[in-house]
Amino acid sequence: xxxxxxxxAAKTIIRKEIVRVLRIWVQTIxxxxxxMTLYFIIFGNLIGRRIGSMDGFDYMQYIAPGxxxxxxxxxxxxxxxxxxxxxxxxxxxxxxxxxxxxxxTIIIGHVAGGVLRGxxxxxxxxxxxxxxxxxxxxxxxxxxxxxxxxxxxxxxxISMLPEFWQNVSKANPILYMVNAFRYGILxxxxxxxxxxxxxxxVFVVVLFTSCMYLMxxxxxxxx
Amino acid sequence: xxxxxxxxxxxxxxxxxKTYSNGNQALKGIDLSVESGDFYALxxxxxxxxxxxxxxxxxxxxxxxxxxxxxxxxxDSELEAAxxxxxxxxxxxxxxxxxxxxxxxxxxxGYYGLHGKLAKQRVEKYLRALRLxxxxxxxxxxxxxxxKRRLMIARALVHEPRLLILDEPTAGVDIEIRRSxxxxxxxxxxxxxxxxxxxHYLEEAESLCRHIAIIDEGRIIEDARMSDVLRKLQRExxxxxxxxxxxxxxxxxxxxxxxxxxxxxxxxxGPDCDLNDLFVQLNARNIHVxxxxxxxxxLEELFMRLVDSKQQEAEL
Ligand SMILES: Nc1ncnc2c1ncn2[C@@H]1O[C@H](COP(=O)(O)OP(=O)(O)OP(=O)(O)O)[C@@H](O)[C@H]1O
Ligand SMILES: [Mg+2]
Numbered sequence: 001x002x003x004x005x006x007x008x009a010a011k012t013i014i015r016k017e018i019v020r021v022l023r024i025w026v027q028t029i030x031x032x033x034x035x036m037t038l039y040f041i042i043f044g045n046l047i048g049r050r051i052g053s054m055d056g057f058d059y060m061q062y063i064a065p066g067x068x069x070x071x072x073x074x075x076x077x078x079x080x081x082x083x084x085x086x087x088x089x090x091x092x093x094x095x096x097x098x099x100x101x102x103x104x105t106i107i108i109g110h111v112a113g114g115v116l117r118g119x120x121x122x123x124x125x126x127x128x129x130x131x132x133x134x135x136x137x138x139x140x141x142x143x144x145x146x147x148x149x150x151x152x153x154x155x156x157x158i159s160m161l162p163e164f165w166q167n168v169s170k171a172n173p174i175l176y177m178v179n180a181f182r183y184g185i186l187x188x189x190x191x192x193x194x195x196x197x198x199x200x201x202v203f204v205v206v207l208f209t210s211c212m213y214l215m216x217x218x219x220x221x222x223x
Numbered sequence: 224x225x226x227x228x229x230x231x232x233x234x235x236x237x238x239x240x241k242t243y244s245n246g247n248q249a250l251k252g253i254d255l256s257v258e259s260g261d262f263y264a265l266x267x268x269x270x271x272x273x274x275x276x277x278x279x280x281x282x283x284x285x286x287x288x289x290x291x292x293x294x295x296x297x298x299d300s301e302l303e304a305a306x307x308x309x310x311x312x313x314x315x316x317x318x319x320x321x322x323x324x325x326x327x328x329x330x331x332x333g334y335y336g337l338h339g340k341l342a343k344q345r346v347e348k349y350l351r352a353l354r355l356x357x358x359x360x361x362x363x364x365x366x367x368x369x370x371k372r373r374l375m376i377a378r379a380l381v382h383e384p385r386l387l388i389l390d391e392p393t394a395g396v397d398i399e400i401r402r403s404x405x406x407x408x409x410x411x412x413x414x415x416x417x418x419x420x421x422x423h424y425l426e427e428a429e430s431l432c433r434h435i436a437i438i439d440e441g442r443i444i445e446d447a448r449m450s451d452v453l454r455k456l457q458r459e460x461x462x463x464x465x466x467x468x469x470x471x472x473x474x475x476x477x478x479x480x481x482x483x484x485x486x487x488x489x490x491x492x493g494p495d496c497d498l499n500d501l502f503v504q505l506n507a508r509n510i511h512v513x514x515x516x517x518x519x520x521x522l523e524e525l526f527m528r529l530v531d532s533k534q535q536e537a538e539l
Contacts, residue, residue: 001303005336012333019326091317095327095378098281099334100307223243223284 009101009196010109016114021082021120029121030078032071036125039067064129065182071125073174074120080110097222103215107208131170173203231295233259233386233417234280239289241275241441249275252289256320257434259294259385262412263419264449268530273418273421274314274439277390279524281311294385296459312375314391315420318363324350325359328378336380342381346480349377352407370397376404386446387411388419393427405431425522429453435522437529444529452525462489466511475504489518 021028040060055062087093096106113220176196183189189196214220234257241250252345257263264488265273278284280300283303291298293305296517318327328350350356353373358366366374369448372392389408393401396490408431412418422428428435428449435452437445445452465486472480472488478501488510490501507510 002336008336008338009334011338012330015333016322016326016330019322023321069397076536086403088426090319091315094283094317095319095331096334097283098302098311100336101334102303110514135460145474218285222282223278 002198012108072118072122075115079117237290264428265436304495320364
């Protein structure tokens with residue numbers, strides 16, 4: 001494998017992804033900011049007032065890290081999905097498939113692009129959390145990730161769940177990300193931090209390997 | 224000086240088969256061998272398997288069986304090295320229509336490991352060559368069909384591949400641009416790039432290519448130097464425009480002549496006849512010819528004959 005070529009190619013993909021995010025910022029950046037603002041108002045303000053405190057923090061404070069992380073995760077994920085599927089249906093994915101970079105480079109480039117969008121949106125949501133603004137209503141459909149995020153301990157401590165649902169939650173990678181992030185900000189977590197990282201690494205390895213397998217076999221992208 | 228690289232085949236395909244998942248057998252074991260530096264035409268009717276074969280070579284389609292080597296690099300064991308040698312202009316537009324013309328070519332350079340100044344220079348060079356430099360900041364969607372095709376050519380050339388594969392590059396391109404595209408392809412071929420081209424314009428294949436292969440229903444039915452193929456043509460039909468009307472077709476020795484409309488005479492010539500002889504005979508009969516043309520493109524006749532005879536065999 002030609003390392004220099006793959007580094008240039010990965011940078012190119014990342015630049016391409018950033019150009020795409022900024023080009024369609026009305027779709028990529030505005031909706032998550034609006035959604036999160038709504039979450040802060042509804043859960044933080046309205047519901048939070050009735051819930052009181054959680055782990056010694058007021059509810060708004062408790063959910064803020066989770067909401068930030070959730071927007072980072074859904075936007076990273078959403079970016080990779082829409083960019084990749086857009087490229088597949090527009091057929092310009094072929095530009096990458098005919099090139100001599102490795103499939104790992106294609107995956108890493110898109111993941112990095114997704115993470116950058118996630119971080120950008122995360123930053124924006126953090127700012128929103130700090131300075132509350134006025135809002136308008138819009139509802140982008142978050143279909144697949146929503147059930148996951150609700151079990152991801154964004155809004156509650158999983159120790160509050162029945163045992164069965166505690167176990168279901170533990171199969172959800174988002175739980176570990178939210179808790180690690182909350183630990184970082186608030187110093188409280190449902191799960192030990194070492195445990196969270198270990199599990200996240202396992203998820204990364206397993207998911208990356210399955211992506212590589214799909215690319216190599218060309219499942220869904222090559223006849 | 225001739226080096227080993229020059230002697231190496233640009234593309235070598237052995238017993239290549241492809242059966243699509245719906246059971247469609249698109250390639251039934253084809254062999255092709257393209258010399259380095261050649262200008263090669265891959266012809267065949269719709270659905271013959273041209274795009275499928277090209278798809279396999281460029282790793283957009285998985286093969287069912289057989290071997291493919293690009294400049295000695297097997298696509299099984301040295302896929303990335305093989306890919307680095309190829310530039311592909313696909314039959315169907317596969318541009319990101321929302322991306323700018325400049326970015327499309329620039330990104331492609333990046334995918335092949337070119338960056339910085341060199342990438343910039345190449346982008347400019349090929350956008351200028353394909354007359355798209357003025358449009359570099361426009362999104363691909365705003366280009367006309369012919370411009371999109373030119374953009375795909377610029378994109379395929381930006382890494383200066385040793386083997387350029389064009390799947391119907393001149394479909395939907397106007398006459399002027401087509402001519403300039405021909406010239407351009409001839410130039411880069413002379414500069415050493417091996418070119419494989421598919422087209423349904425046989426005139427194009429005849430004037431550009433030095434080697435032709437005809438594929439039909441997933442099998443190669445002809446594979447030879449262009450000059451040999453044309454020599455093999457058994458008969459040729461010419462249409463002569465006459466200065467005066469004739470009452471009936473003259474009987475000519477060694478030629479079949481029939482009248483066609485007012486002042487047109489259709490003359491069929493066998494392989495061993497001499498056109499000078501035709502004019503001697505016409506002179507003797509005081510028949511004057513104002514102009515002369517081939518009834519059909521020569522290659523077109525051969526093509527029709529080959530494909531037809533296949534079909535007749537199938538019907539029998
Ligand atoms: N994705 C696919 N799934 C199933 N069958 C396919 C697929 N793509 C092509 N085929 C079939 O494979 C055969 C060869 O198709 P191919 O596109 O290679 O032909 P072609 O020679 O390029 O034709 P054309 O001149 O029309 O471009 C056809 O019978 C076609 O229907
Ligand atoms: Mg085709």
